[in-house]
Amino acid sequence: MAASPWLFLLCLAAAGVVLQARAQPDSKGFISIDCGLSGETGYVDDTTKLFFLPDKGFIDAGTNHNISAEYVTPTMGKSWYNLRSFAGAGAGTRNCYTLRSLVSGLKYIVRAKFKYGNYDGLDLLPVFDLYIGVNYWHPVNISGPSAAMFVEAIVVVPDDFVQVCLVDTGAGTPFISGLDLRPLKRTLYPEVTVAQGLTLMNRLNLGQTNESFIVRYPDDPHDRLWFPYVDTVTWAEISTPQKVETIDTDRYEAPSAVLRTAVMPRNVSGDIELTWPSEPTPMDPSPGYVIILHFAELEVLRRNALRELTIVLNDQPWYPFGIKPAYLYDIPAYKGSPFRYTQFNLSVKTTSNATLPPIINAAEIFTVFPTTNLGTNSQDVSAITTIKAKYRVSKNWMGDPCAPKAMAWDRLTCSYGAIGSRPRITGINLSSSGLNGDISSSFTNLTEIQYLDLSNNNLIGSIPDTLSRLPLLTVLDLSGNQLNGSIPSGLLKRIQDGSLDLRYGNNPNLCTHGNSCEPHAKKKSKLALYVAVPAVLLVVIVLVTILLICLLKQNKQGSMDNSITLKNETIMSNSTVNNVGSDSSLRRLESRRFTYKELEMITNNFQQVLGKGGFGYVYNGFLEDGTQVAVKLRSHSSNQGVKEFLAEDGEYMALVYEYMSEGTLQEHIEGTNRNGACLPWTH
Numbered sequence: 102m103a104a105s106p107w108l109f110l111l112c113l114a115a116a117g118v119v120l121q122a123r124a125q126p127d128s129k130g131f132i133s134i135d136c137g138l139s140g141e142t143g144y145v146d147d148t149t150k151l152f153f154l155p156d157k158g159f160i161d162a163g164t165n166h167n168i169s170a171e172y173v174t175p176t177m178g179k180s181w182y183n184l185r186s187f188a189g190a191g192a193g194t195r196n197c198y199t200l201r202s203l204v205s206g207l208k209y210i211v212r213a214k215f216k217y218g219n220y221d222g223l224d225l226l227p228v229f230d231l232y233i234g235v236n237y238w239h240p241v242n243i244s245g246p247s248a249a250m251f252v253e254a255i256v257v258v259p260d261d262f263v264q265v266c267l268v269d270t271g272a273g274t275p276f277i278s279g280l281d282l283r284p285l286k287r288t289l290y291p292e293v294t295v296a297q298g299l300t301l302m303n304r305l306n307l308g309q310t311n312e313s314f315i316v317r318y319p320d321d322p323h324d325r326l327w328f329p330y331v332d333t334v335t336w337a338e339i340s341t342p343q344k345v346e347t348i349d350t351d352r353y354e355a356p357s358a359v360l361r362t363a364v365m366p367r368n369v370s371g372d373i374e375l376t377w378p379s380e381p382t383p384m385d386p387s388p389g390y391v392i393i394l395h396f397a398e399l400e401v402l403r404r405n406a407l408r409e410l411t412i413v414l415n416d417q418p419w420y421p422f423g424i425k426p427a428y429l430y431d432i433p434a435y436k437g438s439p440f441r442y443t444q445f446n447l448s449v450k451t452t453s454n455a456t457l458p459p460i461i462n463a464a465e466i467f468t469v470f471p472t473t474n475l476g477t478n479s480q481d482v483s484a485i486t487t488i489k490a491k492y493r494v495s496k497n498w499m500g501d502p503c504a505p506k507a508m509a510w511d512r513l514t515c516s517y518g519a520i521g522s523r524p525r526i527t528g529i530n531l532s533s534s535g536l537n538g539d540i541s542s543s544f545t546n547l548t549e550i551q552y553l554d555l556s557n558n559n560l561i562g563s564i565p566d567t568l569s570r571l572p573l574l575t576v577l578d579l580s581g582n583q584l585n586g587s588i589p590s591g592l593l594k595r596i597q598d599g600s601l602d603l604r605y606g607n608n609p610n611l612c613t614h615g616n617s618c619e620p621h622a623k624k625k626s627k628l629a630l631y632v633a634v635p636a637v638l639l640v641v642i643v644l645v646t647i648l649l650i651c652l653l654k655q656n657k658q659g660s661m662d663n664s665i666t667l668k669n670e671t672i673m674s675n676s677t678v679n680n681v682g683s684d685s686s687l688r689r690l691e692s693r694r695f696t697y698k699e700l701e702m703i704t705n706n707f708q709q710v711l712g713k714g715g716f717g718y719v720y721n722g723f724l725e726d727g728t729q730v731a732v733k734l735r736s737h738s739s740n741q742g743v744k745e746f747l748a749e750d751g752e753y754m755a756l757v758y759e760y761m762s763e764g765t766l767q768e769h770i771e772g773t774n775r776n777g778a779c780l781p782w783t784h
């Protein structure tokens with residue numbers, strides 16, 4: 102075994118039928134992607150009858166290229182003709198394919214294929230890294246322009262999707278020609294766990310003499326690729342036309358087409374030797390090797406004949422006993438823990454009692470790689486992915502949002518927590534990022550978010566009240582947008598209890614205390630309460646007293662009801678402008694409307710009564726910006742009564758006054774124009 106183990110020439114026949122593509126596993130759970138294929142349709146591969154999809158639905162970065170004509174050969178499979186590369190501005194250091202609709206916790210084969218073919222005319226063979234999800238997988242070192250290379254792994258997929266990422270290491274432009282995904286039964290390859298994956302170094306169909314005969318699907322239902330290998334100088338081949346079976350508990354399920362051929366040493370007393378050097382990677386200078394050898398007897402043995410063999414690795418025996426291959430049944434030999442050597446000298450020897458030379462039918466050689474890094478919490482991932490798509494955020498938003506830490510998305514803040522816990526998104530700063538459209542409801546699904554800065558974009562529509570449900574949100578900056586509507590009640594409450602710093606300035610259409618709003622179209626269902634600013638600010642006691650006086654005066658002129666049930670806009674318009682004069686902040690309050698729910702928020706459910714008069718109660722409250730106010734409500738026996746009344750009626754029946762600061766108390770008492778103060782109530 103001389104050649105670099107994971108480098109093979111693949112000769113897939115050209116393809117025929119063209120069908121409509123879907124970015125989904127097929128009925129067998131297979132996904133076969135022809136990277137860089139132009140157009141929307143895929144095709145059925147002639148050899149395997151598998152359907153190859155274009156890669157559009159799996160990645161949103163990179164550009165399509167065709168390999169140079171000089172590297173196109175007649176026997177070359179169609180999927181090698183084109184590729185996707187990730188060059189230049191706009192391509193981040195990490196670019197990922199996302200394979201969806203998988204079964205979380207299941208084992209999958211993931212196979213990435215590469216053929217450079219001087220597609221860019223630069224004749225520069227790139228070196229780059231591959232990641233599976235958030236775990237470093239393997240380097241890709243393109244050895245020649247015509248080399249068809251692949252990197253294959255078996256991993257447990259922890260989510261219902263898996264990402265395959267190409268990472269630019271500054272040694273050439275990453276590209277990819279194809280990507281395959283195949284599901285495996287859970288019982289297969291027990292070395293593969295949630296914490297450890299296998300990378301294929303070689304998978305040998307020993308005794309297959311046809312150098313272009315690769316066993317794969319449908320002969321191998323898992324579509325593993327078994328490469329022919331014979332050392333014709335020292336080995337003799339044997340084969341059988343019969344089916345070679347695996348037993349039910351077999352954990353490797355080598356296909357019959359592979360097991361049907363085997364090699365034995367030409368020298369009856371000789372050994373079968375497989376040797377290879379360890380291949381260190383930048384991440385693992387001494388990778389652990391997992392070796393699986395398959396033995397099946399292919400000959401009917403004469404009486405008294407014995408085939409019995411032992412396996413020796415670097416002069417260490419694997420087993421204390423000999424293996425007697427069973428006729429037409431596979432016996433796989435394997436070791437639980439990986440070997441870490443710099444050189445591997447593997448011998449299959451005959452035992453002293455045996456009368457026949459040893460045989461071997463197949464071999465699989467893997468290195469292990471850790472898959473202990475965990476991707477971001479999946480609800481966070483799906484929310485931020487929706488947000489990314491909605492606003493077409495480019496930046497480096499590829500792969501997992503938070504992991505690995507060094508590749509976390511720009512403008513995100515993540516928490517990493519304890520080992521074994523998934524990272525969470527705790528902050529997003531998309532300020533000045535050219536966001537258009539409304540505020541995505543998916544922000545509400547980022548349940549650990551602490552700050553959200555969407556300032557200085559072009560966001561329109563209203564502010565979703567669901568944001569108030571984010572328990573850890575302390576800063577919400579929506580300033581500098583085109584938002585409209587009013588601050589929703591849930592957020593008002595959060596402002597009021599001091600748990601949220603909401604910034605919403607510079608939204609010209611937003612209905613706030615500092616900003617007048619268009620009157621709502623008269624809708625019976627939408628209750629509107631009028632906000633009033635009295636001509637002069639009053640301490641509540643003064644206010645109540647004066648109001649009582651005024652109302653008493655009024656009472657003599659008309660019915661109680663008339664004086665308190667305040668009808669729409671007519672009430673405020675004159676009085677405030679006249680009396681508040683130059684105080685613009687007060688004037689702006691003039692036409693603000695509140696819903697009953699908002700009043701509930703402002704007064705914290707009408708908790709603190711400041712005073713009571715014949716007209717009803719006056720409650721303490723706070724506006725969203727912290728302004729203290731007095732809310733005077735029409736008299737009713739209970740809040741519930743008020744609510745019912747309002748729901749039916751729709752008349753204005755509460756007034757909201759700014760609560761006077763102590764510093765100006767005296768001034769106001771002295772300067773109060775009683776008529777002015779009463780004006781709002783006398784209409």
Ligand SMILES: *[C@@H]1O[C@H](CO)[C@@H](O)[C@H](O)[C@H]1NC(C)=O
Pocket residue numbers: 139165166167183
């Ligand atoms: C690659 O070749 C195909 C078929 O000749 C052609 O349709 C496609 O446009 C080419 N793609 C590029 C990126 O040149």
Ligand SMILES: *[C@@H]1O[C@H](CO)[C@@H](O)[C@H](O)[C@H]1NC(C)=O
Pocket residue numbers: 228242243244272
């Ligand atoms: C890539 O492979 C070539 C040839 O085998 C070797 O010389 C080179 O050091 C490798 N590059 C990296 C970055 O591993």
Ligand SMILES: *[C@@H]1O[C@H](CO)[C@@H](O)[C@H](O)[C@H]1NC(C)=O
Pocket residue numbers: 311312313314315
């Ligand atoms: C070798 O295998 C290839 C691919 O399966 C096949 O097309 C060819 O006919 C085979 N050659 C022989 C001599 O069997």
Ligand SMILES: *[C@@H]1O[C@H](CO)[C@@H](O)[C@H](O)[C@H]1NC(C)=O
Pocket residue numbers: 368369370371372
């Ligand atoms: C056969 O193998 C034995 C043991 O390895 C060796 O001594 C002998 O020389 C070999 N014979 C030939 C013909 O290679």
Ligand SMILES: *[C@@H]1O[C@H](CO)[C@@H](O)[C@H](O)[C@H]1NC(C)=O
Pocket residue numbers: 376415416444445446
């Ligand atoms: C493997 O075999 C080679 C050649 O036979 C030998 O030089 C080397 O020392 C052996 N290595 C080990 C680890 O046994």
Ligand SMILES: *[C@@H]1O[C@H](CO)[C@@H](O)[C@H](O)[C@H]1NC(C)=O
Pocket residue numbers: 423452453454
């Ligand atoms: C060889 O056979 C003898 C007699 O059957 C037995 O006692 C011995 O253990 C066997 N040796 C091996 C290595 O299997």
Ligand SMILES: *[C@@H]1O[C@H](CO)[C@@H](O)[C@H](O)[C@H]1NC(C)=O
Pocket residue numbers: 530531532552553554576578
């Ligand atoms: C968001 O980023 C801008 C500058 O990029 C910075 O001024 C602002 O303070 C950041 N917001 C938060 C909440 O950290």
Ligand SMILES: *[C@@H]1O[C@H](CO)[C@@H](O)[C@H](O)[C@H]1NC(C)=O
Pocket residue numbers: 480483484487542543546
């Ligand atoms: C929020 O998450 C839930 C549960 O994961 C999901 O059903 C819902 O569609 C998500 N909503 C948004 C707006 O992303």
Ligand SMILES: *[C@@H]1O[C@H](CO)[C@@H](O)[C@H](O)[C@H]1NC(C)=O
Pocket residue numbers: 561562563585586
């Ligand atoms: C707010 O803006 C959205 C989008 O521009 C618009 O559809 C909606 O009618 C506006 N709502 C109000 C109350 O102005």
